[in-house]
Amino acid sequence: MNCIELEESLVESEDGSSREQRAHLSACPACSGLVEELRSIIATAVELRGSAEPSPQVWNSIEMVLRQEGLIRPQPTPRPALSSFSARWGWARWLAPAAAAVLLSAGILLYRASVADKLAQQVSVAAPALDAGMDDNDFLQEIAAQSPQLRPVYEDNLRRANEYIRDAQSAVNEDPNDAEAARSLMDAYQQKAMLFNIAMDRSLP
Amino acid sequence: MRPEKKTLTDRRQRRGDELSEAAAIERAKQGDAEAFQVLYDMHKRRVYSLCLRMTANTAEAEDLAQEAFLQLYRKIATFRGESAFSTWLHRLSVNVVLMHLRKKGLPVVSLEETTQGGDDDSPKKDFGTEDVALAGSIDRLHLQKAVESLPPGYRSIFVLHDVEGYEHNEIAKIVGCSIGNSKSQLHKARMKLRDLLKLQRAEKAGKA
Numbered sequence: 001m002n003c004i005e006l007e008e009s010l011v012e013s014e015d016g017s018s019r020e021q022r023a024h025l026s027a028c029p030a031c032s033g034l035v036e037e038l039r040s041i042i043a044t045a046v047e048l049r050g051s052a053e054p055s056p057q058v059w060n061s062i063e064m065v066l067r068q069e070g071l072i073r074p075q076p077t078p079r080p081a082l083s084s085f086s087a088r089w090g091w092a093r094w095l096a097p098a099a100a101a102v103l104l105s106a107g108i109l110l111y112r113a114s115v116a117d118k119l120a121q122q123v124s125v126a127a128p129a130l131d132a133g134m135d136d137n138d139f140l141q142e143i144a145a146q147s148p149q150l151r152p153v154y155e156d157n158l159r160r161a162n163e164y165i166r167d168a169q170s171a172v173n174e175d176p177n178d179a180e181a182a183r184s185l186m187d188a189y190q191q192k193a194m195l196f197n198i199a200m201d202r203s204l205p
Numbered sequence: 206m207r208p209e210k211k212t213l214t215d216r217r218q219r220r221g222d223e224l225s226e227a228a229a230i231e232r233a234k235q236g237d238a239e240a241f242q243v244l245y246d247m248h249k250r251r252v253y254s255l256c257l258r259m260t261a262n263t264a265e266a267e268d269l270a271q272e273a274f275l276q277l278y279r280k281i282a283t284f285r286g287e288s289a290f291s292t293w294l295h296r297l298s299v300n301v302v303l304m305h306l307r308k309k310g311l312p313v314v315s316l317e318e319t320t321q322g323g324d325d326d327s328p329k330k331d332f333g334t335e336d337v338a339l340a341g342s343i344d345r346l347h348l349q350k351a352v353e354s355l356p357p358g359y360r361s362i363f364v365l366h367d368v369e370g371y372e373h374n375e376i377a378k379i380v381g382c383s384i385g386n387s388k389s390q391l392h393k394a395r396m397k398l399r400d401l402l403k404l405q406r407a408e409k410a411g412k413a
Contacts, residue, residue, distance in 0.1 A: 011392040038395050040343045041402070045367035047345045048352070054253040058267050059245055062274050066241060071278055073236030149224055149239050153246055 006031045014038070056157055056191055060198060136162070143199060157195055164188040226290060234282050245274055248291065252298045258364045259302045261353040269305055273298040299365065299379060306357060343402060351401040359394035366391050 001009070001024040009021055016025055016035040025032045066072045136158055144151040165188040171181035224232075224243050232240035252273055257266035277294055284293065352360060361380065365371045366387070371379070373387045380387075 007396075011388050014392070034399075037343075037399055041348065041395055041398055042367055044343045044345060044348045045363070046370075048254065048258055048349055048364075048368045049370070050250040050254050051345065051349075052250065052254040052257050052266075054249055054267055054270055058249070058253070058271050059242065061271050062245065062278075063238070063241070065271075065275055066238075066278060069279075071236060072238045072241065147239055149243065153242060 003028060003031055007034070010035070010038070014042075056160075056194065060194060063198070139196070139199070154195065154199065158192070161188060161192040161195060164191060227286075230281065230284060230286075230290060233278065234284075241278060244277075244290075248294055249274075251291070252294065255295065255298055255364070255369060256302055258349075258352060258368055259306070259361060261360070265305070269301055270298070273301045276301065295369070296379075299369075303361070303380065306361070347402060347405055348398070351398050351405065354401050355394060355397060359390060359397055362387055362390040363394040363398070367395075 001020045003024075006016075006021060006024045006028070009018070010016065013021060016022065021035075025035060063072070140151060140155055140158065143154045165185065168181060168185035168188045171178060172185050175181060224240070226244070226247060229240040229243040229247075233244060249270070253266060253270040256269040256273070257263065260266050260269065273294070276297055280297075284290065352363065355363065362376060365376050365379065366373070373384045373391075376382075376387045377384045382390075
């Protein structure tokens with residue numbers, strides 16, 4: 001078996017383990033290296049499985065369509081009077097941070113359209129105010145009270161949104177004139193606002 | 206399909222304890238929103254990654270993942286559990302992606318005849334030449350980038366076989382080619398990836 005035949009034989013016997021292949025490989029460093037590199041590619045390929053995370057918007061869109069098509073149906077869940085009151089009005093507590101996040105995003109958008117170099121300044125001024133108005137723990141406790149199974153999902157998404165905000169904020173701080181960083185910060189706050197909005201939708205009677 | 210590695214994350218494990226997949230399926234059949242989300246969370250990475258690797262485009266991958274889950278939820282009432290839920294979902298996702306590629310006019314398997322010579326797209330033989338060694342040094346991100354650069358026909362077969370774990374006879378049925386063609390395309394895809402990875406390595410060395 002020569003080098004060409006060895007390579008052709010890898011179509012059927014990819015690991016180079018047949019008797020003829022082994023005989024050639026033991027005497028040919030080039031082909032031996034080739035087989036080793038292909039093995040390495042095959043081994044690394046498995047790591048690509050399930051390695052990417054879709055954005056939160058994907059589930060949001062799916063849920064919207066499911067509701068529009070009537071595939072999601074309201075579940076009858078009897079609650080005690082106090083809990084019922086909380087379920088009915090608890091969502092109102094999320095209105096403020098959700099609205100703040102939406103307003104901040106809108107403000108950023110409008111501002112960006114007019115004066116790009118002041119954009120980051122506005123973001124950095126407004127963002128701490130939004131952060132101060134939000135209590136993530138209260139939010140998660142409310143989720144846990146109403147849908148314990150969803151708490152880990154919201155916790156995870158909230159953590160990601162906060163990390164995104166921190167990263168984007170850091171980029172804006174580094175270069176206040178970086179429009180891309182400012183856009184990322186706006187996206188980050190929109191993601192957080194979306195989380196509150198989804199939670200609020202679930203709480204409505 | 207080869208069995209997948211059991212690598213549940215802590216979070217997934219925790220949620221799995223709270224609501225098993227079987228229970229979530231039954232509740233989703235009743236229209237329970239939380240059950241839909243639990244199922245989505247269990248499988249979103251696998252489905253989205255498949256779509257992303259096959260299309261090499263984030264926006265398309267998100268649209269296709271969304272479409273796959275919607276098709277799944279619309280049909281979930283018909284799921285009787287004869288096959289694994291994940292197998293059902295992944296096969297459905299593959300079909301959604303292949304349909305999309307066909308609509309775009311992209312080949313799901315390379316059109317070249319594997320038995321004929323003069324293949325312009327085939328990797329060049331480089332036996333006996335000075336070479337950048339790759340073995341033992343391929344990381345996921347570099348491979349991911351190289352897979353994105355593969356021609357669509359090669360990419361489909363590589364993703365289905367080496368990433369997703371489908372066997373050649375399954376791939377032949379899914380994409381509508383012969384088993385021999387699937388094997389040949391896979392080998393060429395791997396050889397092309399090897400070239401692309403070496404190119405990446407050489408470019409990186411040139412910049413340094």
